[in-house]
Every structure is written in structure tokens, then in C-alpha cells.
Amino acid sequence: MLKHSRQYLNRKMKQRSSLLILCFVLIVASVSAQTCIHNGRNFTPNGTYDANRRLILSSLPSNAAAQDGFYSGSIGQEPSRVYAAGMCIPGAEPNDCSACLKGASDWLVQDCTNQTDAYYWALDPTLCLVRYSNNSFSGSAGYWEIVPQYLVMNTANIDSNLTEFKKIWEGLIHGVIAAASSTRNNLSSSNNHYKADVAALTPFQNIYALMQCTPDVSSGDCDNCLRQSVIDYQSCCGEKTGGYVMRPICFFRWQLFTFSKAFGNITLAAPPSPPPPPLLQPQPSSGGDRAKKIDSGSGNISMRTIVAIVVVVIAVVFIIIIIVVLARGFARKGKSDQQVEFNQTGITSVRSLQFDFKTIEVATNKFSESKRIGRGGFGDVFKGTLPDGKEVAVKRLSRTSEQGEKEFKNEVIVIAKLQHGNLVRLLGFSVKGEERILVYEFVPNKSLNCFLSDPIKQAQLSWTKRFNIIRGIARGILYLHQDSRPKIVHRDLKADNILLEADMNPKISDFGTARIFGMDQTSSITRKIVGTKGYMPPEYICDGQFSMKTDVYSFGVLVLEIICGKKNMSFCSPGPNLVTYAWRLWREETPLELVDPTILDNFPAEEVTRCIHIALLCVQHEPTDRPDVSTIMLMLTSTTIISHVPQPPGSLDASY
Template identity: 60%
Template sequence: MRPSCFLRWDLYTYSKAFDNITVASPPPKPPVTVPQPAGDQNNSTDNDNKGISAGVVVAITVPTVMAVLILLVVGFIIFRRRKPYQRAEIESESDISSTDSLVYDFKTIEAATNKFSMSNKLGEGGFGAVYKGKLSNGTEVAVKRLSKKSGQGTREFRNEAVLVSKLQHRNLVRLLGFCLEGEEKILIYEFVPNKSLDFFLFDPVKQSQLDWTLRYKIIGGIARGVLYLHQDSRLTIIHRDLKASNILLDANMNPKISDFGLATIFRMEQTQENTSRIVGTYGYMSPEYAMHGQYSMKSDIYSFGVLVLEIISGKKNSSFYQTDEAHDLVSYAWRLWSNGTPSELVDPAIADSFQRNEVVRCVHIGLLCVQEDPSERPTLSSIVMMLTSNTMTLPVPRQPGLSFQSRIGKDPLDTDQFSTTRSLIGSVDDASITDLYPR
């Protein structure tokens, strides 16, 4: 580790003109002899050689090791800063290749659905049609065939296939398999006989089949399903498209969250992500997501709050229009709460069967979930406790932020049935225009 140097010298003038001339060097001066203890003369020479060798080794090794460490640190930082969807896509590709047991060939699915006959069609959403099928072993399935013209590409398909295959919860729909052949992208789910929540909730005839006890049970089941996504599963997952049409009902009317095409995986320490691609459904988007592209667990909680108010009222937020200072369901619920009449929000179809204290508590929870400041919205673990404990004191809600639907006015399209691409005339930031991809 000590300093060292190498010195060379000549005792004559050197020139190329004298290349062929040999100049005799003067005899060297006799070395000065310093008395040393016996046996130390050889050791002195060896120590000098070892010192020079050690210096050279250190001079080469230290910079090399430092350079390697710097490269490793830079590479680690770049890897950690990659976007979640990029990591999810890489993970999805490797996971799909290793999940051979989930792969179905197209001919098997075609036979199960009778060549996708109209008689087996259950419905159609933004990304394609859903058919009822029956496999050769007698298992009834729901087959989601993605439209070739839909906005969902290979990334969204892989995202949904891999995510749902890893999730196991009674309030999440179960994926049985998938097919990826040529342009065909197909997901095979367990068959849920009672269709989706909106099929009953917003139908003037069928909504009476959902009494208050059943609606309260559905609210609790959805909360537990989202809690599993956010906290209890192996992955931290943000659904980003919670709405009534994505809540399926099984034979016992238990809710099952479906449609993970827009879901995003968060790192363990990650709490928020920004995006320029706003995807979701009008009326359910949180203000910070719709206007600034910021989404987090609190974005799902906002959507859950809207869903709770819809279940109580039997009215859809995006199609709820009042003339007296209530532009949407959230504003209407807040006005009733402020007036001390939250029970007036209850669907008239169940006016004779609801428990007032449970309704008031659910309205309270719904308003807490749609607070404009994300930090004031409760977590799902707190919400589940609020729903199951009558002694827990709830915070006082403030006036909620306007939903995205009320900011831009009435949307002439049925966004639950069609996926469209649209540019707003203006946004909060006058220097930009936000492209939207509603569902």
C-alpha cells in the first residue's frame, strides 16, 4: 500500500544518427555498503520486490473492483426504477410459458361453446364477448373471447391471465385456463350463474330481488376481495376498474370481482404510480387519477365508495342527474348526509326491508371512500372493520371531490358496453390534453 516509483536514466546523449555506434558507458561507481545484521541482506531485496509487486496489484485491483461495484449499483437502480407494467409483462411471459396446465387449444374451446354460438352468448363488454361453455369433462365455464378490434392487446391479456391464475379468494373469480393461438386471445373462467351485479341492481324489475340483507352481504364480500388484492395476496394489486358490471354473483349470490385486464402490480414499498394513459370507467374514477394520472390503492377505494352508494340507492353514478345542485350520485348522497337524511338514499325497491343503522353506516363509509384527498380515504382493512363492528367510531366525512363524470358533463355513450378513445377539449392543465380510454 506504500507509494512506489520506477526511474530510468542514461549517461549519454541519444540520437537516431548514432544507432549503429556503440558508446562505452563509464564503469559504475562501487555501491555504498551499509552494514546490516547477518541474514538481512537477502531479506531487504526480497521485501523491495514484494513491495513493488503489492503496489502494482493494488493499483490495478482497487480501480477494477470500484468500477464493478459502481456498475452493479447503477444497474440495480435502473432495474428498480422500471415501470411496474414492464416488470409485470416480463413476469407474465415467463409465467405463461411455465403454466402448461392452464393452456387450452382453440378447437377444445370452440367445441365447448358450440363454435361461439349466439345461444351461448352471455354478454359483451369493452374487450370482447363472453360465452357459456361446457368442457368434455362436464365442467361449465365462462369463455371470454377478446375482440380483435378491442383495445386490449397481448400485454393486457397476459396481465389478466397470469394475475388471476395466481389469485385464490372466494370473492375473486377463478381462472381455469387460457388460449393464445394466432390472433385468438381467450380466457376460461369458472361459470358464475347469476351474471353480474349491474344485471340486478340497475334493472327496475330485478332490483327487488336484492333485498337489504343481500346487498349488505355483497358490500362486505367486495370489501374482502379488494382487501385481498391490496394486502393479503402474494402481490400488491391495484384493480383500477371496480364497478358493478365487474362484480359477478355465484349461485348463492356471493360477489366475485372479475376483469383484471387493467390491473397493475405494485412493489412492496410502492404506494403510487403515474400514467399518461387514463383507463377505466366514467363515474368510478378518482379525481387524482382522472385529472392527473395518479393511481394507488386509494383509487380503488374511491371506486369502492361509489359502488357502495350505488348498491344502497340502486342508481348508477354516471347516469344520475338531478336539477337541484346534485350532478351525480356522490353529490346527491352528500347533500342527504348534510341534511341529516341519509336513509332517503335507499332504493325504493327495498324501502320496507332495510336496517336503518346499517344503511346509515354504509352511507357514512361510502362518503369516507370518495373524499377528494386520497389520504383521508380509509384503507380496506379499516373499511372491513367498520362494516363488521358497530362500536367502532367513524371519522366525520368532508364534502367529497366531484367525480370525473360531473366535471365533463353527460357522456352520450354507454361506457359499460363499449370501449372508446376520446380526447377532452381541455383539462386542468391548459398546456396539455389528456387522452382517455374509458371502458
């Protein structure tokens, strides 16, 4: 009977897999329907079940961190009894584990407003799972443990040999499934049903995969859950460069970069060395066997000495070859028309992106004034047409610009591999003498600033378009801060650097001042303050300290500008700037007075107020009081009440 029931469940799962892929595949993460299980069982908000839910979820961080990364329990009496579990990745630091579980719990409380069953795998600051239900789920692997899924994929496609890639990828994935599904420890340990591993794709590129099931399920159920996740991923995203799949009892993720500390202790096996050349053997003489080592006093040399001499000669030749190669490299670097190669943070070469300078001159009619479409502090932007008819935007850096060779290399390195729908795409670059050129995809509607500073164009921005622009910018920043490797802080988010496509989809541009952050890095200090007045937070202006919260502050200013249709610095002294003006209206409970009067449609007051609320949280004086971008995305996509109350912004005295 049990066997037939399992077969029936498997058939149902396969029949629904294609529909579930369509319903659950997302490019940018939001929590809502993907983790709040809609199985028809609901509770009354602020009732007994809700109170028990909040109480047990609040206990998970400390309990799981103290019990080897896994804790499950229940609280309350039927029918308001709540079962919950919290789990962290093996080896997670207790503080990271607690922070991750708290973040996941807070998301579920805010987003799952009345669902009695929910789960969420959080990715930061480590990997962790939080789950709750009104039914006991310990050791269970039924329909609602396998079918609900949340799938996120990278947008870029594999650019290497696809056949070879799939062969290596599948070998790695099958090995990780086998290792993760085997039971190696007791059921109270998160080390059970877990595996992280690496495979070499090329000499310069690895594939990283991590899988984990909850420790209380059987090996067979873990194997089934992971295999279903891999099948679902392959059916939609088999040619993408990474992604992850979440289910209530298992997690699967792979990338072409190290996305977890779990890979820090994994060493790839070195390729086998070629066998050494056979040593010369002594020849037998007619007088019988001679000793291999002959007395040194006779003038003959031992075999050990011969080998040593050969090794030294080979080493000397090898060093000479290296010196010659380096000398030629430096010689090429000094020539203006030679290809440029940069090595930094996983990007080994961008030579394939290099354009011939003459091609760029022809495309822009030798940078004629009629082709100019923009002017910035670091140079001018021209519209160009390549020989194949493709329209491009050509950024010609000023020879007197503060952005020198370092900034130019930085911009190429930072954005050469970025692939996201809300980031402008770099197509290539060109170097000739003092000329430094960047070639981007052409975005027809120019920048957001062109709309905010033009009353006619400004009237074209309905609230729906403005809200979509706000969310698109947030998605782009989320990718930079969380999903790209390495993490990137833009440092110059402003209306001029938000380009708009024909459908008004926003794209973040201009990465000349961006900084790369390591996986565990949270902030940095610089003596050179770069950015735009009105968008920089106080800790950056005063102390040179910048972090991801620097971009959050700039985003808050952008949101206020989009809502009111005016630039922050357009509020001239002695009047307040836009940030302080918005705060004054919020304090006086008249925030909608901020709305641009050119918005002719009946805008949703609650949605606009929510955006003003979020913006004011983003411009708080203390960086720690500003939300991170993942929380901002949650607030933008959810209808739950935002519990955080904004305080006076950084540029305003607290007594105001």
C-alpha cells in the first residue's frame, strides 16, 4: 500500500513539474508565494496561532546555534499548536547562524500573513533554513515537502563548450547528490545530508555545487528531493551560469564562483604529473655486474649527481623562458594598439571585448558633434553604429578627466562579466595612445535625469512607470550587492546613471567609481571621496567610510526624486533639500504632498506612501539603521505593514 502511494505521488509530481516551473521560476528573489505554502490552511492574524508562531520562531536563532546548527520543536495546544525547525549550514559561526535564522524568521512573519505552513532558505550571512507548520513534519517527505519549490536562475548563458560543460557539471552534481543523501551522522546534527564540492571546468574556472537536506529525513527522501530539484533546474535553465532551488526539505545551488565559506576547505586535486624520463642505467660489462655508484676518486660521476645536474639545467631553462615571456608582455603593454589584458578577481582576460579604434571612429563619424548624446564628468557619450548595423553607446573618456587608467581598468574589470536586466551591458573597449573608449549597449531613452529635468518628458512618467523604475533599480542593486561575484558597491547611484530602455526598464550604468568587496567584507575607507553631491551619505562625506549602505542611501534619494519629479539639489538655500523636505511632510503626516503634480493618473496612495516610507528608512543617519537591499525588495513587493519607523535623516538635527 505504501509503495503504491509513493508511486502515485511521484507520478503526480512529474505531471505537475512543468506547470510548477512556469509558476515558480524567478530571476530576482522575492519571498511571498514561493515560501508561504498555499495549501488551504490559514490562521487568523494576531490570534493564538500567530502569537505561538512568532514566539517559537524567535527562539530558533539561539536554540539552533547552540545545538550543532539544528533545532526543532513545538509550542501551544491544538488547534493552535505550531511546529518549527531551524537549521544552519555545517561549520557556520554561531553568530552568523543566529543572524541568518533571525533574518529568515522575520521574512516569514512579515510575508506569510495567514498561511499555517511556510519555509525559507536564507542565503546571508550564511545558508540557513526556517520552517513552521501546524502539523508535525519531522522526518516527513510527503507532497507538501517535495512539490513546493522556489527556483532562481542566473540570466547569463554558458559561453564555453556546452557539451564538455554538461559532462563535467553532471559528474559533479551526481557525486554531490550521492554524498549529500547518505546518512553520516546522527539525526540531531546539521552535518547529516550535506555536501559541498568543486570541479574544474577549465584551468581558470571551477564549478561550485552545494546541497543540503534537513537531517531528519531518510536518505531515499533526500535523494528524491535533490534529484527532483536538479531535474527542474535542467528543464528550464540547463544552459545558464548558475542558480538555486529551494524546497521545504532540501536545497540545491551551483555557481561558477565561490558563494559560501563551505568551499574554503576544499582543494581540487592537481592534474597528474607526467612520468619522469627514464634514468640512464649502467651497462653490464664482460667482467660481470659493476656497482651503480663508482668511487669518486676514480674520476667517474654517480647517477645521483647526473640527475641533479639535469634538474638544475631544466630549472634554469624554465626560468629563462619565463623571463622572455614577461619581457615580451611588458613590451606589448607599451604599444598603443596592442590588446590589453587585466587580471583581477576572477576575470582573467577581457581581450575578446577589445574593439579596433578605427572601427569606433567610423561608427561615431570620428566622434562628431551630431553623434553626441551625453556629457559627463569623465567624458562624452556618442551614439555609434557598428559595421553589422548594431547601435551602441560609445563613452570617450576625457584626456583631462580625473578618471585615469586605474578607473578605466576598474570599470572594464567590474562590468565585463555582469549580466542582469537592470544593468547596462558592456560590449567592449578600445585603447589607443591616450584614447580610452568604452562601448555599451545603446539605451534609447537616455537617462532618468532627462525625464526629471524636462517638464514635457516628466509628464510621460505615470505612477506605474515610476514604481516599475524604482523596483528595477532595486533589483539591479540587489544583484550587485548579493548575487554578483565579487560583490560590488557602485558609489555613484544618481538619476544621470539610470538609463531607460524603450519600455522604461531602468539600467544602472557608469561603474567608473565602483569598488569590489570580498565575500566577507562589509565596509571600507577611502581618502578620495568620489560621487555626486546630494546622493552621498554623511559617513562617506565626513570620514570616507563606504559600504553597501552607501548605495542604499543613494537609492533612497533616487526614490524621493522619482516620486516628486525634482532633483535633490534643486531645493535651493535657505529652503530644505529634498530629503529634509520629505521628512518634514512625513512628520506632519502629509507625505502625499511630495507627489509630483504632473502625475495625472489616480495613483495608489498606500503604494506611494510605502515608497516614501522606504526612502526615508534608506536615508537614515546611521548606516546600521538603513535596510539592506534584500529587505527593500521585500518591502517593495509585499503589502504587509512596515514595522520600522524612520528617524530624522542624517542631514537634519534630531531636534528638528
